Amino acid sequence: xxxxxxxxxxxxLHFIYLCDCSGSMAAQGKMQALNQAIxxxxxxxxxxAEQNPEARVLVRAVRFADxxxxxxxxxTPVQELQWRDLxxxxxxxxxxxxxLVADALQSPPMEDRALPPVLVLISDGQPTDDFDAGLSRxxxxxxxxxxxxxxxxxxxxxDLEVLQQFIGPEPARGGKSPRRPLQASNATTLxxxxxxxxxxxxxxASMPASRVAQSEESGSNIPLPDxxxxxxxxxxxxxxxxx
Amino acid sequence: MPASTSNGLMPVxxxxxxxxxxxxxxxxxALGGGTQGQVYAVSSGAEELALKWYLPSCIARDPRLKxxxxxxxxxxxxxxxxxxxxxxxxxxxxxxxxxRSSEPGFGYLMPLRPSGYLGAHxxxxxxxxxxxxNVLRACFLLADAFHELHLKGLCYKxxxxxxxxxxxxxxxxxxxxxxxxxxxxxxxxxxxxxxxxMAPEVLLGAAKPxxxxxxxxxxxxxxxxxxxxxxxxxxxxxxxxxxxEPARRRLYGEEALFIFDPNDSRNRPDPIEHPAALLTWPxxxxxxxxxxxxxxxxxxxxxxxxxxxxxxxxxxxxxLDQRQLCGHCGEELLTAGPCWSCGHxxxxxxxxxxxxxxxxxxxxxxxxxxxFDPHLGETLQExxxxxxxxxxxxxxxxxxxxxxxxxxxxxxxxxxxTVEPGKTCNVxxxxxxxxxxxxxTTLRP
Numbered sequence: 001x002x003x004x005x006x007x008x009x010x011x012x013l014h015f016i017y018l019c020d021c022s023g024s025m026a027a028q029g030k031m032q033a034l035n036q037a038i039x040x041x042x043x044x045x046x047x048x049a050e051q052n053p054e055a056r057v058l059v060r061a062v063r064f065a066d067x068x069x070x071x072x073x074x075x076t077p078v079q080e081l082q083w084r085d086l087x088x089x090x091x092x093x094x095x096x097x098x099x100l101v102a103d104a105l106q107s108p109p110m111e112d113r114a115l116p117p118v119l120v121l122i123s124d125g126q127p128t129d130d131f132d133a134g135l136s137r138x139x140x141x142x143x144x145x146x147x148x149x150x151x152x153x154x155x156x157x158x159d160l161e162v163l164q165q166f167i168g169p170e171p172a173r174g175g176k177s178p179r180r181p182l183q184a185s186n187a188t189t190l191x192x193x194x195x196x197x198x199x200x201x202x203x204x205a206s207m208p209a210s211r212v213a214q215s216e217e218s219g220s221n222i223p224l225p226d227x228x229x230x231x232x233x234x235x236x237x238x239x240x241x242x243x
Numbered sequence: 244m245p246a247s248t249s250n251g252l253m254p255v256x257x258x259x260x261x262x263x264x265x266x267x268x269x270x271x272x273a274l275g276g277g278t279q280g281q282v283y284a285v286s287s288g289a290e291e292l293a294l295k296w297y298l299p300s301c302i303a304r305d306p307r308l309k310x311x312x313x314x315x316x317x318x319x320x321x322x323x324x325x326x327x328x329x330x331x332x333x334x335x336x337x338x339x340x341x342x343r344s345s346e347p348g349f350g351y352l353m354p355l356r357p358s359g360y361l362g363a364h365x366x367x368x369x370x371x372x373x374x375x376x377n378v379l380r381a382c383f384l385l386a387d388a389f390h391e392l393h394l395k396g397l398c399y400k401x402x403x404x405x406x407x408x409x410x411x412x413x414x415x416x417x418x419x420x421x422x423x424x425x426x427x428x429x430x431x432x433x434x435x436x437x438x439x440x441m442a443p444e445v446l447l448g449a450a451k452p453x454x455x456x457x458x459x460x461x462x463x464x465x466x467x468x469x470x471x472x473x474x475x476x477x478x479x480x481x482x483x484x485x486x487x488e489p490a491r492r493r494l495y496g497e498e499a500l501f502i503f504d505p506n507d508s509r510n511r512p513d514p515i516e517h518p519a520a521l522l523t524w525p526x527x528x529x530x531x532x533x534x535x536x537x538x539x540x541x542x543x544x545x546x547x548x549x550x551x552x553x554x555x556x557x558x559x560x561x562x563l564d565q566r567q568l569c570g571h572c573g574e575e576l577l578t579a580g581p582c583w584s585c586g587h588x589x590x591x592x593x594x595x596x597x598x599x600x601x602x603x604x605x606x607x608x609x610x611x612x613x614x615f616d617p618h619l620g621e622t623l624q625e626x627x628x629x630x631x632x633x634x635x636x637x638x639x640x641x642x643x644x645x646x647x648x649x650x651x652x653x654x655x656x657x658x659x660x661t662v663e664p665g666k667t668c669n670v671x672x673x674x675x676x677x678x679x680x681x682x683x684t685t686l687r688p
Contacts, residue, residue: 003366003373004526004584006471006519011486051405053368054473116487146485200278208438208491209278210401210420212304221487226278226300 010054013115013206014075015045015198016104017061018097020123020154025088030124030154032085033187037194039083045198046079048206055115055206060104064097065090094127094162095134102134105143116205116222117147120197121166124154131162148205148222151181152193158183178224192228200225251276252296252344253283259338264330267338268294268352279422284355294332295422296342296350305433308422312351315424321391324384326353326419351422360408360417367404367467373411375526375575376566376607380414380623382465383559387622388418389461390552393454398427400452402460403437404467427454436460438491439473443543446496455546462538465555469527472520474539477502477510480517501539503532528565528578530558553620560613560621564602567592591688593670595642598681604640604670606632615681627680631667641667642676652676 017038025031049057058075062068063086071086101119104110138144151163163181164170171179178201184190203209204225211223253259253270260267264287271284271291280297302308312331320327328351339347365371366378385407392399400423408417423434436445436452442459444450466474475494483490500510502517503524512520524532534550542549567576571587581588593604600614609626613619627646633639643666644650650662654672662668662676675684 003371003375003378003471004522006369006522008369008471008519009476009517050368050370051362051364053364113481113484113486116485143485146487209405210403210437211435211441212433221485221489223488226298 008053010056011113011115012075012111013055013057013202014105014110014117015057015059015078015202016101016117016119017059017072018094018101018119018121019061019063019071019086020092020094020125021063021065021086021088021090022092022125022128023065023089024125024157025154028155029187031088033190034122034154034194035083035085037187037191038198040191041195041198042078042081042083044195045202046081048199048203049078052203052207055202057202057206061086062097062100064093066093068093068096068100070100091128092123092125093129094121094123095129095131097121098131098134098138098166102138102141102144105138105141105147107143110143114143117143118197118201118205119144119147119149120194121149121151121163122154123151123163124158126157126159127162131165135165146221148201148224150178150197150201152190152197153181153183154190155185156183176227178227179220182227196225196228200228251283252281252298252342253294254341254343255283257341259341260335261332261338262335264332268292268332270294280350285352287352291355292329293326293353293355294350295353297348299344299346299348302346302348307431309349311425311432312422314426315397315421316351318395318397321395321397322388324388324416324418325392325421326356326417327421328353353421356408356417356419359410359412360415361411363404363407363409363464363468366409366411367471369471371409371411373409373414375577376563377409377411377414378468379559379563379566379577381409381416382468383556383563383621383623384414384416385418385461385465385468386552386555386559388416389457390556392424393427393457393552396426397424398452398454398457399424400432400457401434401436401440402457402464403440404464405437407464423452438488439495440464441495442546443496443499444546446492450546453546455549458549458551459538459542459546461552461555462535462542462550466535466539469531470520470523472502472512472517472523474501474535475499475510477512477517477520479510481513499539499543501536501543503536504540505536506540522583526577526583528562531562531577534558556621560611560623561600563623564600564608564614566608567603567605593688594686595670595683596686597683601686602630604630604642604685606630606637606640610642610678610680610683612680615678627678630670633669640670642670642673643667644678646679648679650676650678 057078059078059081060075061072063071149167151167160181171177182193205222251273255270258267258269266287268285268287274282279301280295283294285292285294312328316328330352333349334347406420425432440460440463442456445452445456502510502512538549562577569582570590572585574584595602597614599617602608608630610628611626613621629643631641631643644662644664652660653674655674673685
């Protein structure tokens with residue numbers, strides 16, 4: 001006879017992409033690269049979700065250009081997710097996107113009990129609307145304060161300062177850190193970061209992994225996993241090339 | 244982690260030579276990767292093995308890693324249930340440039356996990372078809388494996404669902420990620436364990452992982468396997484909105500309270516939110532429940548009060564001995580009370596009484612040497628007899644001789660019989676039996 005088929009207790013883990021779809025994303029295939037990176041990351045994300053019986057991983061996405069709108073409004077179990085391509089065109093209403101996410105993180109519609117949400121902001125440029133208003137709106141929500149907030153800067157024109165404000169205080173120690181904007185200067189690195197955010201970070205936020213001593217991440221409400229080694233493009237690792 | 248690592252350290256398809264290894268290794272395919280390193284299937288001649296190669300960041304964080312591996316390799320695996328390191332590998336001068344990493348680093352060779360073994364998280368997540376008997380077997384084998392590891396003077400440090408594989412067809416297990424293993428008490432390695440499994444004193448930073456923190460983590464893992472629920476997630480979890488690190492520290496450390504603590508009911512499971520625990524806990528006999536109560540009660544703050552691996556082995560093997568099937572719904576039962584599944588009361592069954600154990604006459608149960616000899620430790624290896632149903636009439640129950648010598652028995656009517664190896668005798672007619680391991684008698688209800 002099979003082991004009793006019991007209903008297991010679990011909590012939702014809301015994973016929200018905030019994707020820059022401004023006109024500049026059309027250049028150099030950046031929009032296509034982002035669509036590909038997200039689509040390619042889904043099987044790995046589904047696998048991590050399956051390994052975490054304590055979590056129900058639910059994905060949503062916001063697009064922002066001239067305005068912000070839900071690209072994927074329904075919190076969708078990652079196993080069922082079919083990624084629809086984003087299209088580029090317009091300016092960069094990043095502040096509005098943050099407000100939209102702030103609405104979604106209010107309780108309700110947020111559940112009473114959940115795992116820390118994961119917010120991933122991806123941008124290649126400067127906000128063209130009131131970013132500060134959007135950010136302060138977002139950060140008034142307790143679920144946003146608890147959220148793991150990551151930012152990926154695509155190309156070299158992204159506004160690292162606003163992305164850092166979204167993430168939170170800059171870590172004291174220099175160098176690459178998940179608490180700084182992740183700089184993806186090519187499609188491969190972008191795919192690695194998206195994969196890392198959708199697998200390693202989702203894992204860390206849902207079911208804790210083995211913990212090591214002297215972790216520099218101790219003290220935060222979710223210790224973040226190491227960044228993936230970007231082996232194929234060593235120049236991403238070394239810092240500024242010319243100064 | 245997904246196996247498709249576009250940024251693999253090892254060149255798949257190439258042949259690499261290593262210092263101190265006679266034959267080069269053919270890198271066959273990537274098996275997976277994590278924050279520590281990457282694992283590859285490799286072949287050495289005709290033999291397929293697994294190779295774990297560390298990331299430079301992991302080596303930098305854990306300066307004693309190489310020494311620990313060398314020590315584990317020297318000491319050898321505690322038993323066959325570990326995917327134990329076999330050889331430490333450092334690249335030869337020729338293979339160094341082929342490894343895609345700023346520093347060449349090192350890795351180790353271990354047995355390849357055979358197909359059929361699945362991650363224990365699948366069972367905890369309810370996505371595995373496995374019998375109660377095989378879950379109990381897996382639990383026994385876990386206790387046995389860590390018993391052997393502790394007897395060698397070692398501690399494992401990171402017992403968790405993530406490091407265990409199960410074979411649902413027979414409950415056999417494999418324990419992976421043995422690279423944190425260290426001599427107990429030395430604890431200079433960097434791993435602290437996995438939150439949710441860590442002993443409170445380790446989680447709260449008051450102690451380093453040790454054999455006694457292993458005993459706590461083992462109890463959590465056994466509880467998770469047996470109940471598909473967490474020992475500390477009850478009412479007190481419901482008060483937590485965002486389950487993050489500070490919340491976990493309270494739930495598993497500062498304010499940890501066992502959900503079935505007999506003296507404090509504040510953290511009982513919630514019938515709506517935690518139904519698994521409420522359904523599965525009553526399946527287990529009081530002796531097994533008592534070990535959990537001890538470990539998660541007094542043992543929570545007093546490590547020397549935790550049940551020892553030998554106690555788990557004894558109690559779990561007795562659970563297996565008393566397994567019966569409900570005559571009404573067919574579910575597996577471990578206690579004498581009404582069936583946990585359908586509520587029908589259990590008809591007492593015939594028992595086989597040995598000098599040092601009693602086994603319920605139920606198809607699938609087995610007799611072992613430890614039932615006859617109190618000096619032998621409990622083991623599930625090489626049963627001397629197994630209870631089987633008659634091939635054409637399942638209501639007839641027999642005892643099959645799995646040994647090498649004939650048994651001599653007496654029936655209830657005084658008639659004598661001989662049961663040759665491989666043969667089966669009807670237990671309904673049986674009065675007593677002499678096996679190579681010792682005598683047994685039947686006790687009728």
